[in-house]
Every structure is written in structure tokens, then in C-alpha cells.
Amino acid sequence: MNFRSHWLRKVRRFDNLPARICADYSFSGGRHSNPFTGQPFFDGSPRQMPAFHVARSIHINADPQRVFEVVSDYSTWTKWSPWLCCEPDASVTVSEDPRSVGSMYAWNGTVLGQGEIEHRSIDPGRHIEDEIRFLKPFRSRSDVLFDMEPQEEGTRLTWSMKGSLPWFMFWMCRMMESFIGSDYERGLRMLKEWIETGRVLSHNIFHGVESVGPIRMAGVRRSCSLKDIGPVMQEAFAFVTETLRTAGQPTDVQGASVVHACDMRRQSIDLTAGLMLQEHATLDTMDLVEIDIPRLNALRVEHVGAYHHLGNAWAAAEQRVRYGKMKRGRQSSFEIYRNSPHTTPVEDLRTDVYIPVR
Numbered sequence: 001m002n003f004r005s006h007w008l009r010k011v012r013r014f015d016n017l018p019a020r021i022c023a024d025y026s027f028s029g030g031r032h033s034n035p036f037t038g039q040p041f042f043d044g045s046p047r048q049m050p051a052f053h054v055a056r057s058i059h060i061n062a063d064p065q066r067v068f069e070v071v072s073d074y075s076t077w078t079k080w081s082p083w084l085c086c087e088p089d090a091s092v093t094v095s096e097d098p099r100s101v102g103s104m105y106a107w108n109g110t111v112l113g114q115g116e117i118e119h120r121s122i123d124p125g126r127h128i129e130d131e132i133r134f135l136k137p138f139r140s141r142s143d144v145l146f147d148m149e150p151q152e153e154g155t156r157l158t159w160s161m162k163g164s165l166p167w168f169m170f171w172m173c174r175m176m177e178s179f180i181g182s183d184y185e186r187g188l189r190m191l192k193e194w195i196e197t198g199r200v201l202s203h204n205i206f207h208g209v210e211s212v213g214p215i216r217m218a219g220v221r222r223s224c225s226l227k228d229i230g231p232v233m234q235e236a237f238a239f240v241t242e243t244l245r246t247a248g249q250p251t252d253v254q255g256a257s258v259v260h261a262c263d264m265r266r267q268s269i270d271l272t273a274g275l276m277l278q279e280h281a282t283l284d285t286m287d288l289v290e291i292d293i294p295r296l297n298a299l300r301v302e303h304v305g306a307y308h309h310l311g312n313a314w315a316a317a318e319q320r321v322r323y324g325k326m327k328r329g330r331q332s333s334f335e336i337y338r339n340s341p342h343t344t345p346v347e348d349l350r351t352d353v354y355i356p357v358r
Contacts, residue, residue, distance in 0.1 A: 061153075072099045091108040145160045185311075204302070216276065217290070220274065
């Protein structure tokens with residue numbers, strides 16, 4: 001392979017990426033362009049810093065003024081923050097006046113890092129513009145916006161962020177959009193619940209790494225979008241319960257789900273949902289699959305509260321694995337439902353999230 005064809009293969013890889021995130025490959029004469037296509041490479045200038053934009057919305061059964069009063073008051077943020085539930089012991093400082101231009105909310109934690117957010121512009125009942133400044137683990141700043149519009153005797157609240165990353169983190173742009181979007185969705189669900197009911201039915205308990213298993217379960221495999229996971233799992237558990245009952249197996253047992261794959265960019269999930277099998281039980285139906293999880297070590301985060309907030313436990317577990325630099329095990333992650341939604345108040349539902357580690 002000659003020099004030109006060798007570099008042409010490398011350059012074409014970058015041609016498939018957005019121009020703003022291409023690496024700075026310099027050739028002779030100080031040029032910052034592809035010598036074969038003439039297209040510019042990333043040159044490190046501010047205008048080409050890798051940019052991202054995230055926006056998520058939700059309908060809240062309250063008028064825009066009420067929504068504005070809660071969102072503009074930083075002292076309420078600890079109730080619905082999608083990040084603080086991942087590290088409840090993080091230090092939080094709020095300005096004495098928490099709801100005016102110049103008011104600030106600051107945090108400092110081992111898992112969450114360090115940063116602050118400040119009200120820059122406020123239009124009561126309609127719009128809030130903030131600036132968020134991350135200090136650790138790396139420095140960056142972004143604009144954060146809240147827009148409130150009347151909608152069907154309530155309010156459509158849109159939470160958005162736009163900013164850029166340090167040039168060397170160009171590869172994180174799409175990842176940032178996916179993960180921040182997921183965080184915003186979790187936060188908006190909690191904010192809606194707080195405004196409409198005065199409480200948030202979600203609490204994480206951190207148990208660290210534990211030995212768990214062996215576990216046997218019978219279930220059905222399903223793939224769906226994350227937004228459809230609730231009804232899909234309800235259907236799956238109903239099918240498994242009826243199938244086991246017909247086969248003469250006990251159904252008053254704990255439920256479990258094994259997550260085979262979760263694609264945050266595509267917002268899709270592949271899982272098997274089902275019920276525990278007793279130690280010596282035999283599975284005689286072809287309609288269900290049996291999954292055996294051996295005894296293993298796993299990071300355990302216990303979630304207390306509504307199933308639609310289970311993302312809080314998963315986010316907390318993933319962050320602790322990541323920032324704790326734990327090595328993931330070969331087994332799929334899973335969750336076990338310790339009590340039944342049919343006989344347990346929603347606020348008392350207990351679910352254990354497990355991420356296998358080595």
C-alpha cells in the first residue's frame with residue numbers, strides 16, 4: 001500500500017464525522033484541510049469547539065406561574081434534581097435569595113464533581129435563562145433554559161441546554177446529548193410529581209458491592225424503546241404469570257428482569273422479564289426461557305418508590321461503577337422486585353438494581 005492510499009483510508013474515516021469534531025491533522029505548509037478532498041479538519045478554534053444541544057419537555061398539571069415559582073427557586077432543586085439522587089450526600093449550597101437574577105446553586109461531590117448554576121435572566125411565568133459552570137472533573141460552561149407555555153389547562157415545560165465541550169472531548173458530543181437528555185427526562189418526571197403532589201416517590205439506598213445469587217428465573221424476552229418500557233413490561237409479566245400458573249408453577253414469588261442491552265443513543269432496550277423459579281422446579285413450557293445467574297459480585301443500589309423512577313437507581317449505579325473505576329463482569333445487569341405492586345403501596349415498592357463487577 002503506498003503512502004497516498006494509506007492516508008486516504010484514514011482521512012475517509014474522518015469524512016464520516018461532523019466537521020466540528022474532526023481531529024486536527026496538520027500537513028506540510030501549516031494546512032488544516034484534507035489534502036485529497038479539500039475539506040477542513042478541526043482546527044481547535046472556539047467556533048469549531050464540539051457543540052451540543054439537548055431539549056426535553058413534559059406536561060405539568062399546574063399553571064405556568066406555579067411551575068415558574070418552583071423552577072426559579074433553587075431551594076426546591078434538591079427535591080427533583082436528577083443528579084443529586086445519584087449522590088445524596090454531595091454538598092449543596094444555595095444563595096440566601098434563591099429565586100432572583102444572580103442567585104446561585106452550587107454542588108460538590110465525589111461522584112457528581114463540582115460546579116454551579118446561576119440565574120442570568122428571568123421572565124416570570126414564561127422563561128428562565130441560567131448559566132451552568134462545571135469545575136470538576138473538567139471545566140466547561142453551558143446555557144440552560146426553561147420555557148413555560150400554557151397547554152391544555154396546564155403547562156408545557158421545556159428544559160434545554162446548549163454548550164460546547166473541550167476540543168479533546170469531541171467524541172463525547174453525541175454521548176452527552178443522550179445522557180443529558182435521559183437525565184432531563186428523569187428530572188422532569190420528578191419535578192412534575194413534586195409540583196402536582198408535593199412529594200417524589202423515589203429514594204436510593206447504596207449498598208456497595210455484594211455477593212448475590214445463584215438465581216433462576218423464567219421469563220420472556222422483549223425489545224422496545226425506553227419510553228414504552230412500562231406497558232411492555234406489564235404485558236410481559238402478565239404473560240409469564242399466566243403461563244406459569246397454567247403450568248402449575250407458583251406465581252407468588254419475586255420478579256426479576258435481565259437487561260441484555262440498552263442503547264442510550266437509540267433509546268432502546270433489550271431485556272428478559274419474568275418470575276423467580278424455585279430451586280428444584282422444572283420448566284415444561286416452550287413459551288418461556290429460563291435464565292440462570294450464578295453467584296457473583298455486583299454493585300447493588302436499592303430503589304424505594306415508583307417503578308417509573310427506577311431510572312434514578314440505574315443512573316446512580318452506572319455513575320458509581322464509572323467513577324469508582326470498577327471492572328464490569330461478563331454477566332448482564334439485572335433488577336429484582338422485592339415486593340409485589342399488587343399488594344404494596346407505590347411509595348413502599350423496593351427494587352434492587354445489580355451491576356455485576358469483577
